[in-house]
Amino acid sequence: MSAPAPADDARVHDLVGIGIGPFGLGMAALSEPLEDVDAIFLDQAPGFSWHPGMMLDGATIQVPFLADLVTMADPTSRFSFLQFLKETGRLYPFYIRESFYPLRSEYDRYCRWVAEQLNTLRWRRRVRAVQEEGEHLLVVADVLDAEGAVVGTEEHRGRHVVLGVGTRPVLPPALAELAEAADASAPPVIHSSQYLPAREQLLDAGSVTIVGSGQSAAEIYRDLLEDAAARGTRVDWVTRSPRFFPMEYTKLTLEMTSPEYTDLFRSLPEERRESLGREQRTLYKGISGDLIDDIHDLLYRLSQGGAEVPTRLLTDTAVTAARHDAETGEHVLTLEHGELGTRREHRTHAVVAATGYRSSAPALLAPLGERIRRDSRGRLDVSRDYTIDDQQRIHVLNAEEHTHGVTAPDLGFGAWRASVVLDAITGREPYPIERRIAFQTFGLPADDA
CATH class of the missing domain: 3.50.50.60 (FAD/NAD(P)-binding domain)
Structure with a gap:
């Protein structure tokens, strides 16, 4: 194994992403057109692959096509699912089919299509550690060959790190x-x-x-x-x-996938969030x-x-x-x-x-020690704005079900969360962030006036 060596001329990126599942890929797609975001994304896989063991014939995803990687943040994005259909000659067949729900295999092909267009993705990079280095964060990654053997290491420096390592x-x-x-x-x-x-x-x-x-x-x-x-x-x-x-798929129930309900869920004590999460499993x-x-x-x-x-x-x-x-x-x-x-x-x-998946605090965060906030169960203590450190430099994607509730795993909410993270990274709002989307009120209003 070679000694650690600088990568990309040792420049400091605005964002180093770890993990390229749908949420990480969506973050990469939304970052791509932003001139004030220098980003790089790392994943140990050889390329994008979404639940390959469950690509059953005829199976659809359980959210409409609008819940693609980008549309709910930027409906004009060239990385939208509709643009994918247009470029692959399937827009009219999809229209005539009259179903909002893409085939699971088609969603996977769409994600691969997006990945092929992004030059910020680095495959076969297994991140070993995230460390502090002055004002920056240092991400150390093993470089893997086609058989998965380590052939070298890389270092990537970032002002922000976004964890999209998913669930196991x-x-x-x-x-x-x-x-x-x-x-x-x-x-x-x-x-x-x-x-x-x-x-x-x-x-x-x-x-x-x-x-x-x-x-x-x-x-x-x-x-x-x-x-x-x-x-x-x-x-x-x-x-x-x-x-x-x-x-449960009624429209008022779907409103629980909203910033307002997330605010309510976040305000509850940890033990109540835990029990409520179990009660709400039929929502997703x-x-x-x-x-x-x-x-x-x-x-x-x-x-x-x-x-x-x-x-x-x-x-x-x-x-x-x-x-x-x-x-x-x-x-x-x-x-x-x-x-x-x-x-x-x-x-x-x-x-x-068929017993599901679970997120966990990845071992690669260990060098950061007490900089990482944790709850009483040792899980990541994720802030409302998806950070896990007081410096607000380390962000997470889909590791916050225990703190944010049903929005965490929802594909349709991924673009909204990415917009919040990009706001923190850029200091501006590159994509409009909706603060209220539901007709109903969660909790009680401040007064009856």
């Missing part, structure tokens, strides 16, 4: 232990993010159990069920939720109503003529323990019913955990 897949403790203990010859225990590469193996497993309550669990169940039934493979679905919740982690209906229609069709569909759907049921039975080759899950308190063993040859 989460397995419940019992399934995490099962996955770690299983050897290569054992049936798969995977997170939903790994689904597509494992699909054929799952269909041939003999039995598959999906654990989870949201859109990903429903999509995988729907995708497997028909082919699995034809192969004689059983597909079961287990969720802790009391029912298969549809995502539920299942689309159309998909729920489609699943029921499929079950009805498969059961015609009195045929028994090889499946079981279990609600209000948690996986409390898991082990592998080497004699039978099965995984044995201990299931506990929430209302009844009863327990049963459930045997399956494969497990797909």
